[in-house]
Amino acid sequence: MIFRLTRDPSMRWLVPCACLLLGACTTGALNEVSVRTDSESVEWVSKAKPLSADGLSNELVYAFLLGDAAARRDSAVTGARSMAKAARLSRDRQVILRAFSLSMRAKEGALALEMAQLLQTLEPDTMQARTLIAQALISLDRPDEVFDSLLALVQAPQPGPAGAFQHIAEVLVRQQSSDHWLSVLERLLAKYSDLPEAHLAVARVAHRAGNLPQALSRIESALDLRPDFSEAAQAMLGLLREQNKLEQLRVFAEDFLQQHPDRGVVRLLYARVLVQLEDSERAFYHFNQLVLREPSNPNGLYAAGLLSLDNSDYVTGENLLVRHLKLRPGHDQTRLFLARLERERGRFDAARAWLRQVTDPEHYLQAQLRIAYVFAAEARFDEAAAHLAEIVPDSVEDQVRIYLAHEELLRDAGRLEDAYALLNAALADLPDDAELLYARGLITAQMDILDVHERDMRRLIELKPDHAHAYNALGYTLADRTTRYEEARVLIEKALALKPDDPFILDSMGWVHYRLGNRDQARDYLQQAIDLRLDPEIAAHLGEVLWMMDRHEEARSVWERGESIDTKNKTLRETLRKFVK
Structure with missing residues (x-):
């Protein structure tokens, strides 16, 4: 029976005014203000003494407060015009910027342009004033004047033409x-x-x-002018990845890095793409090259360490991750991976030591749960349970995670009765929790308590009508343990409509068609399932269907593939005993 409820996060990895204070205002209190935006009038409500603002005219204070309050009441035009008046009166930089922002929000382009030009009279040499002028002209749709404003940006002494073009691109792409x-x-x-x-x-x-096409052409031109231009190379990688031109991407990246091996950012980006493409060997090569050239590059150390762990190269992985931790001592995710590394090579005390060092609230509960998993890996189930009992949850969600971790440890230890009792108690504590209902449904299916299984899954479907795996679990159980095949097929069809590419739901659909006697359809669904995921239980089902179709060699081949994943899988073992004497 194929129901997946992965709860150990260690197996999941790889694969950025209240009220503005006027610059001249040093004393005074601003009292409550209410604004009637329909008549653009202001009502002052004072609970203490009358408004006073030393050094400021009443007209300025009035305009500023009206603008600020109107903006917060979503009267954008009133806010923009009043704040612009305050800006003219105060000639204060922050007020001008506030007026510009409100004007752009209100689509008052001419007013925004006036504010930008006012700022430029105060700061004639700043890039910000020139940029705001360009943005206002863009909002007014004046291409020729926009061109002149952009040219002024490029010709300005600071930041220079190169920096100005980068800045202009950032403005225009928005x-x-x-x-x-x-x-x-x-x-x-x-x-x-x-x-x-x-x-x-x-x-x-x-x-x-x-x-x-124009983007590609201009990137190529940039690289022709400067062959080692890192930013252009990064843009090329991104564009080729977006277009799924993977072979062209590989050729470009390998050639670029051979010619310019010191371009670490490009190497890092390419290595990450290789991870996405599941080319871990080549990805590790480039991460390792990055580390060799930049020994203190934390991104390279971390990525190379994870790939080493994934390839069971524990010595290299430990070395790289420890080095990363020295550079990033607050990075508790690294401690989690070091604990996993130690657990996988059987050094359980060391694994727990790393986990006990995790203090970041984001990872703390995860680390505590993993301590229990490490105890369980040593068959120290009582200590695992005791540790889980000591964890103080910060939320209902945390309590559910603790219950599920405890249930999983009991289930993996073969203590199904204890796991069932735990989930009964958990659901008494947290009735109708979807995750707990689903977990108890899986346990009761394993224990052949089909009435409770069906009740829980139907309740879960009632609570969450789009819970594909609830439909699938119930449908599979009815197909596998009863003769209610048509009812099972309807349930699995609903699951498949919700998750059409889920290999386990495709497996269930194949299995119910097999039970219905539709062997060709069964084989097709099961073939789709195993193409998506090589799983021993899917292999058991597909092999049985092929065997019953007198395609014995194909069946044996499929079963062998399943055994390559897990030789001890119960469903596969039972299937082999049934058909292979």
């Missing part, structure tokens, strides 16, 4: 109509065609606009 401004940026590029950053800026805006 626009809803990036494609509308792409031609303006191309005009600017014509004046700086020898600048790699200019080509990359166009590439980023083209990508945001959905023009992938």
